[in-house]
Amino acid sequence: MALISQSPRQHASIRSAPTRGGGSMRRRRRRKQIRLLALLAIALGVAGVVWISTGRSSDAGGVEPATIAAERETEPETRVAAATSQAETPRPSRPLPEADRPVSRPSTTRTPDPASVVTMGRSPAAEPTPRQTAPAASEPERRPEQRPQQQSSRPTERSEPAPAQSTIAASPERSTRTTATTSAAPVREMIRQAADMAARNRPVQAREIYNRALLDQRTTHSDRAMIRERMAELNETLIFSPTVVDGDAFTERYRVQSGDTLVRIVNRQKLAIDWRLLQRVNRMDNPSRLRVDQSLKIVRGPFHAVVSKSEFRMDVYAGPVPEVDARGRIVNSGHAPTFIRSFPVGLGEYGSTPVGAWLVRPNNKVINPAWTNPRTNESFAANDPNNPIGDRWIGLDGIDENTRSLSGYGIHGTIEPDSIGREMSMGCIRLLDGDVELIYELLAEGESIVHVVP
Known part of the structure; x- marks a missing residue:
């Protein structure tokens, strides 16, 4: 008789029981492994993201590029300075000013441009001279760079700063003014x-x-x-008011006589002025209305002028002719002229107004002159509002070695007020309309001298 334990069904149940239990255990282990792998992958992913974001933020902060730039820019300097032991602290301070001036950076890391070599006559070794003014350059670095320059390309390098020195030497009076x-x-x-x-x-x-x-x-x-x-x-x-002040050597009182006119008074008294000046100072509306025994103020000339080209100014003097030295200064030789007034002037383009002494040409003072442009032959009639020389002309004759051979120069007005204080004429002296009218009345033909000085 078979036992219960020996029945086939029982054996099957007994054999199948451990098989079911073993499979579930393996499945549980695989699930745990998968979970661990997933967690590990997530952890690695998070770590990667953090690492990448940290690297990008450090790049965005600009620390490393600044350090690299500092190392690159200071690399040529360390070659000249023989690799000094200064580290980290001076490096960030040097490239910062240079970063704001990208134009000056090539001079420290590259050879000079071909254009600068041609104009300056410098070799690549001599180019670092501009770094003398750069704030990043130190004194030990300047010295070895200057010495090769003094030995190479010396004639052309000396010739380059020469214009600045000659400009200073050409105006000694201006340099003394500053000191x-x-x-x-x-x-x-x-x-x-x-x-x-x-x-x-x-x-x-x-x-x-x-x-x-x-x-x-x-x-x-x-x-x-x-x-x-x-x-x-x-x-x-x-001078220019009706008042006569006692002791004034240039003015006096005059009593009008029968038959007098302003022209006759000027000629008889030998005043060496234009009669319109008497009309001006006596505030006369109608110069033909003179009364016998009328009191007039008369002004005695002649008057002379000194034109300073560097100052664009005309100074008028009364009394003796001004003596001018080689620098254009009036010499006080005891009996000196008396300053009266200044006027702004315009002069010839490109410095073409000749320096020297001039005499106001006899019979060559004209009101509302007709004029022909000597360059274009364009003619302007008298009273033409477009006449470039205005409504007054005072002809000049050269009287010294610099001006004696010259002709066609004069003093005149202008229709271009903006040209006063500038070099825009063909060589003549320009004044504003109101100023040239007064100069016309002050300067006498054949007697007044005009000095043009540098």
Whole structure:
């Protein structure tokens, strides 16, 4: 009789039981492994993302490029300076100014452009000279770069800065103006005395003292400008007003006689002025209405002019002809002329107004002149509003070795007010319309001298 344990069904159940249990265990292990792999993959992914984002943020911060730039830019310097032991701290400070000036950077890392080699005559070894002004350059680095320059391409390198030196040497008066800030003590004392005389209503004495200070070579440029302004104010009363001040050597009272006209008064009294000046200073609306025994103020000339090309200014003087030295300064030889007033002028293009002495040509002062352009042959009739020389012409004759052979020059007005203070004429001296009218009345034909100085 078979036992229960020996029945086929029982054996089957017994054999199949461990098989089911073993499969489920394997499945559980695989699931755990998959979960671990998934977690590991997720962890690796997160780590990768963090690493990539950290690398990008460090790139965006600009620290490494700045360091690289510092190393690249300082690399040529370390070659010249023989690899000094300074590290990390000076490097970031050097490239920062250079980064703001990309134009100067090639001079430290590249050879010079062909154009600079041609104009300057420098070799690549001599090119680093511009780095002398760069803030990143240090003194030890400058010295080895300058020495090769002094030995190579010396003639062409010397010739390059020459224009700047010649420009300074060509204007010694301007250079002294910048250094001399105050006039000498005697000049300052004269200015003080003149101001005191003016305050005490003694304009003739004030003008005399101011004039001595103006012609003193120790007076600074700024003080001369101030003196000219003060003297012009005094002369508005002394010369150009109806008032006659006692002691003034250039004005006096005149009693009109029977048959007098302003022209006759000027000629008989030998005033060496234009009769219109008498009309101006006496405030006469109608110059033909003169009364016998009428009191008039008369002004005695001649007047002379000094034109400064560098200052674009005409200074008018009364009395003797001004003596001008080689530098264009008026020499006070004891009996000096008296300054009257200044006028701004326009001059010839490209410096074409000739330097030298001129005489106001006899019978060559014209009101509303007709004029023909010598370059284009275009003609302008009298009273033409488009006439470039305006409504006054004062012809000039050269009287020294520089001007004697020249002709066609003169003083005139302009229809281009903006040309005053500039070089735009064909060589003549231009003035504003109101100024040229007064100059026309002051300068006398055959007597007034005009000096044109540098």
